[in-house]
Amino acid sequence: xxQIDGRAAGESLVxxxxxxxTYQRGGEEIHVLQGLNLDVDAGEFIAFMGPSGSGKTTxxxxxxxxxxxxxxxxxxxxxxxxxxxxxxxxxxxxxxxGFVFQMYNxxxxxxxxxxVELPLLLTGLSKAERRRHxxxxxxxxGLADRMRHYPRQLSGGQxxxxxxxxxxxxxxxxxxxxxxxxxxxxxxADEVLDLLGRLAGEHGKTILMVTHDxxxxxxxxxxxxxxxxxxxxxxxxxxxx
Amino acid sequence: xxxxxxxxxxxxRKKTRTALTAGxxxxxxxxxxxxAVVRGAFQQGVEVAxxxxxxxxxxxxxxxxxxxxxxxxxARIPGVTQVTFANWFGGVYQDERNFxxxxxxxxxxxxxxxxxxxxxxxxxxxxxGDKEGAVVGEALAERFKWKLGDRLPIKGTIFAGSWEFxxxxxxxxxxxxxxxxxxxxxxxxLDERKQFRxxxxxxxxxxxxxPDSAVRVVKAIDELFxxxxxxxxxxxxxxxxxxxxxxxxxIELLITTIGSVVFFTLLLVxxxxxxxxxxxxxxxxxxxxxxGFSDPFVLVLVIVETIVVAAVGGGVGxxxxxxxxxxxxxxxxxxxxxxxxxxxxxxxxxxALVVGLLAGILPAFSASxxxxxxxxxxx
Numbered sequence: 119x120x121q122i123d124g125r126a127a128g129e130s131l132v133x134x135x136x137x138x139x140t141y142q143r144g145g146e147e148i149h150v151l152q153g154l155n156l157d158v159d160a161g162e163f164i165a166f167m168g169p170s171g172s173g174k175t176t177x178x179x180x181x182x183x184x185x186x187x188x189x190x191x192x193x194x195x196x197x198x199x200x201x202x203x204x205x206x207x208x209x210x211x212x213x214x215x216g217f218v219f220q221m222y223n224x225x226x227x228x229x230x231x232x233x234v235e236l237p238l239l240l241t242g243l244s245k246a247e248r249r250r251h252x253x254x255x256x257x258x259x260g261l262a263d264r265m266r267h268y269p270r271q272l273s274g275g276q277x278x279x280x281x282x283x284x285x286x287x288x289x290x291x292x293x294x295x296x297x298x299x300x301x302x303x304x305x306x307a308d309e310v311l312d313l314l315g316r317l318a319g320e321h322g323k324t325i326l327m328v329t330h331d332x333x334x335x336x337x338x339x340x341x342x343x344x345x346x347x348x349x350x351x352x353x354x355x356x357x358x359x
Numbered sequence: 360x361x362x363x364x365x366x367x368x369x370x371x372r373k374k375t376r377t378a379l380t381a382g383x384x385x386x387x388x389x390x391x392x393x394x395a396v397v398r399g400a401f402q403q404g405v406e407v408a409x410x411x412x413x414x415x416x417x418x419x420x421x422x423x424x425x426x427x428x429x430x431x432x433x434a435r436i437p438g439v440t441q442v443t444f445a446n447w448f449g450g451v452y453q454d455e456r457n458f459x460x461x462x463x464x465x466x467x468x469x470x471x472x473x474x475x476x477x478x479x480x481x482x483x484x485x486x487x488g489d490k491e492g493a494v495v496g497e498a499l500a501e502r503f504k505w506k507l508g509d510r511l512p513i514k515g516t517i518f519a520g521s522w523e524f525x526x527x528x529x530x531x532x533x534x535x536x537x538x539x540x541x542x543x544x545x546x547x548x549l550d551e552r553k554q555f556r557x558x559x560x561x562x563x564x565x566x567x568x569x570p571d572s573a574v575r576v577v578k579a580i581d582e583l584f585x586x587x588x589x590x591x592x593x594x595x596x597x598x599x600x601x602x603x604x605x606x607x608x609x610i611e612l613l614i615t616t617i618g619s620v621v622f623f624t625l626l627l628v629x630x631x632x633x634x635x636x637x638x639x640x641x642x643x644x645x646x647x648x649x650x651g652f653s654d655p656f657v658l659v660l661v662i663v664e665t666i667v668v669a670a671v672g673g674g675v676g677x678x679x680x681x682x683x684x685x686x687x688x689x690x691x692x693x694x695x696x697x698x699x700x701x702x703x704x705x706x707x708x709x710x711a712l713v714v715g716l717l718a719g720i721l722p723a724f725s726a727s728x729x730x731x732x733x734x735x736x737x738x
Contacts, residue, residue, distance in 0.1 A: 184649060184731045205653065212651020219735070223646045227368040237650045239361055284650070 120164060120340045121157040129196065130157035131324055132181060132292065137190035139176050139347075150176045151347040154190070163318035163325045165338035172344040174328040175296055181326060182215045182294045183207045195291055212240045216285030220297035222277040224269040230256065230280045231265040237288040255283040258321075259313055275306025282313060292324035293317070299334050311337045366664055373636070377668060380632050384672025384714075385679065387625045388707050392680025394614045395703035399536075400694035401610045410570040412472070414599040415563040415580055418590035422447075424559035425589050436579050438572040439565050443468035446546055446561035450513035450522060452503070459499050461513070461542040463549035465560075472564055475533045482507070482528035490548045492527035496539035498687070500529050518553045536696055540688075564596070622714055629718035633665050637722040644726050645734030654727040661723035662716060669715025670708070677707045 121130075137154040140147050150173045158164060166174045179185040181192055183199045191200045199210060216237075224233045234255055238248045256262050259279040269277050278298060285293050295314065299307035315337050317323040327338060335341045343350050370377050415433065417423035424446075433442045448461035466487055470478060478486075478494060485507075486492040495505060505511070509526045524544050532539050550557055567576050577593045584591045594602070604610060637644070644657055681699050688697040 179732050182649075184735075208648070208651055208653045211649065217646075217649050219646075221642075223642060223735070225368075225643050225646070227372045228364075232364065232368075236647070240651045245361070 120159070120162055120342070121155075131160040131162075131195055132156065132158040132326070133193040134181065135191050135193075137177070137180060137192065138188050139173070139180065139185070140188040149347055151180070151187070154347070154349055156342075156349065158324065158326065160324050161318070161322045163314070163323075163337070163339045164327065165335040165341045166326070166328045166344055167330070167332075167335050167341055168344035170330075173347040174344055177344065178294050178296055178326060178328050182217060183211050212237060212288070214291040216288070216290040216293045218278070218281050218285045218293060218295040218298045220300040222269070222274075222281045222301075224277055224280055224284075226269050229266050229268055230261060230272065230283075233269070233280055234283045234287050236284060241288065251287055252283075255287040256280075258286065258317075259283045273306065274302050275309050278302060278306070278310050279313060282310070282317075286317065286321075286323070292326060295325060295327040297328055297330065299329065299331055307331070307334065362660070365660065366667060369640075369660075369664055370667060376632065376636070380629055381668050381672035381675070383625055383628055384669050384711055385676035387621050388673040388676030388711055389680045389683075390621055390676075391618060391707045391710065392677050392699050392703065393683070394618055395707070396680070396684055396697055396699050397694065398610060398614050399698060399700065399703070400688075400696045401604050409475075409566075409596050411567050411573075412596040413565050413567060413573065413577060413580070413593050414596050415565060415591050415593045416599075417562075418581075418592040421562065423589070424556050424561060425563065425591065427558050427560055429563065429584065429589075429591075430560075432583060433563060433565055433580065436576060436583065438567050438569075438576040438579070440568050441468065441472055441566035442563060443472040443565075444546070444560040444563045445469065446549060447517070448513075448515070448544075448549065449517045450515050452511065452513050457503070459502075459540050459542055461544070463546040463561075464543045466545050466547070469543070472566060475537050476530040477533060478528050478530045486527040486545075489525055489527055490545060490551075491523060491525050492545065493524035494528040494530055494543040495526055496541050497529055497531050498539035499542060500526070502540070502687075518549065520552070522552075535698060536700075538696060622710065626714050626718050629665065629669070629714065630721060633661065633719050633722040634725075636664075637661060637726045640726075641729065641734045645729055645731045648729065648731050649735070657729075658723045658727035661726050662719040665719030665723075666712055666715040669711045669718075673708055673711025673715075676711075677704050680707075 134154055134156040137151055137156070138149065139151040140149050142148075150171075154177065166177065168174050176185065180187050181194075183192075183202070187200055191198055193199070194214060197210065197214075199207060202210060224230075225236070228236075231252055234252045235248055238251055241248075243251065253262065253265070256265055259282050261276060261279055261283065264272060264276060264280075269280070272280065278301075282293075282298075285295075293314075298314065299310050302310060311334055314325055314327070318325050318339070325338075327334070329335050415425065415429075417425055425444075427444070430442050430444060433439055443465045445465065446463040448463055450461055451457070452459070470476075470483060476496075483494075486494055493511065500506070505526050507526055507529065511524045511526065513522045513524065514520075515522055530539070546560065565576075565580070567573060573595055577595070580593045581591050648654070648657060677699075681704065684697055684699045688694045690697075
């Protein structure tokens, strides 16, 4: 269940209260997010839509602990991340968040296997265990036969699927996807959206996705609209449900 | 070593740049090695000087002689246990470029005074039995392909005329830094043939009972010959060797200045290269931080990359310098002690690592302080 009125009963997986972010630009204050409330339960697949500059990516950054809010709080699985030190937040991100970026952001000099392995280097897993996890993640995204390939040897869709494998390999609490299909053609975008749909439907992953693409948003359980830093309404989407 | 491939792959992403940066370290450390060798060559006399030996020269100048009669008077001074003498010859073998030091020595005492030069007994006996005999250092013999029994013509410059010598012995140094390029022959042969200053020697070397007696014996010697026609100036062998080095200018300062300029330039060049490398990888470093790598990890990653380049480049440079020195003195005898000691190699490597650390620290610091959201936004 997703709520944006701040009156959710019980414990949600992701909870934002009075969340605000203000930037200073040339002596002028720009309020990117204002008093935003959000409750997301585990297993939800949420799409955030809105015009450019509406604060979608900023919201994602705040929920993922990549940025700190000017006001308000974010609590994930009971941990208030807005009170954490930078060091603790780094550790928390490694354990709880999987990021999927629009530009894939794979390390070009590492193979698909090595890119996916990166988050596991921070764990105490043995080499054999890491290998098993990486192979599983790449199998889930359908790229088990591309492990030794470098990003330059993969198509855009394949690169994004490697990015998704990297995001899920450490089994994080939730995935944050910033325009995951924004740089892909329709066919590749559909493959990536199918994959995200399966992760939410079959594997019960909680996914928060920013998108401009209505077809992408349609795959989510719920579509939230942002305008000028405020969540204005929710739409229950159809296909993924 | 689970992060090893991260470091290596980053180093090999721009192979030319990495090779050039490592090459800069190699060139700088090669130069460092050669400067250390030159410094060592000049300091060699100081380093090998015997702590219990004093050198007595004419107070006016080393080129002024001292009477042979001083030998017995020196031997009677309390604390003096041994006396020998020698004379600079300064002849030319075939060509003026074939320089090597030639000494007319006292055959009775010189060998005992310098036990660091090892001479087989039978060869020494052959030298004693031949007035035209000569003892040559092993390196000198190798340089001119001399062997025992060879007859060597040397043209006198200070002591005019053609001189001929028979190689009767070849000495070796006990330590690697002992000079094996000297040529000795009998002083009695020189004194017999020379036309002037007969009965005079170039300088005396005396051994004292203990290095602690040095100050007292130095004073006693110079007081003994004060107000005589040939006053003396006595020094420890170390101080005497150091004064020779000093006469050639402040080699130490020259070498330090050249080395400092080279390493400062290297620091700037490497620092700039690493800053560019980090800037190119801004987005990747941000991704690493986003997935959970800490700021200190990123700091160490960049520093280790620089240090690896410094260590590899520095190692190659020092290795080449060592190889270069193995070929021996390239100056034809001016730097007989042409050797790169292990201590200089260790110092060079340490210096390379420090430069690597300093060059990497600023870019590494800026990488570690990257704000993820800003870095991800950059194209």
